Amino acid sequence: MSEHEHTPADVAPGTVTLCATREMHGGLKWAHLPVDTALWADESLRDGFRARVRREVNDMSAAVEVIEAR
Template sequence: MTQGHTHTPTDVALGTVTPCATGELPGGLQWAHLPVHRRLWSEEGLREGFRARVRRTVGAPSAPVEVVGGS
């Protein structure tokens, strides 16, 4: 996880996991959360699509993604 961004229990709704992408932009740290239902996240074939979507939100295709609330 990028320094300066932490997670709390409120970042993860009941029955979901939350991929979090972080990126360093000229204006500072940018992050995005994408809550995903656990049933969808359990589909291995869908996970990379969720990771790509949250990376696009921060504008960094290679941004690290941390999954909060389970795997």
């Protein structure tokens, strides 16, 4: 699979960034979704955020990585 790297700039203050990736012919399709840390702390909302970023790459089984500020 192609690499998609993350930097501290991918995470705005007070947020986590969800990254969904999908391998496609010719490369990697990816999408980022910033989520307020207070909302992300509510575990009942997490599946909805994951589904939203997966829809961006048109793959409801896509891997979702959580990027947090360092």
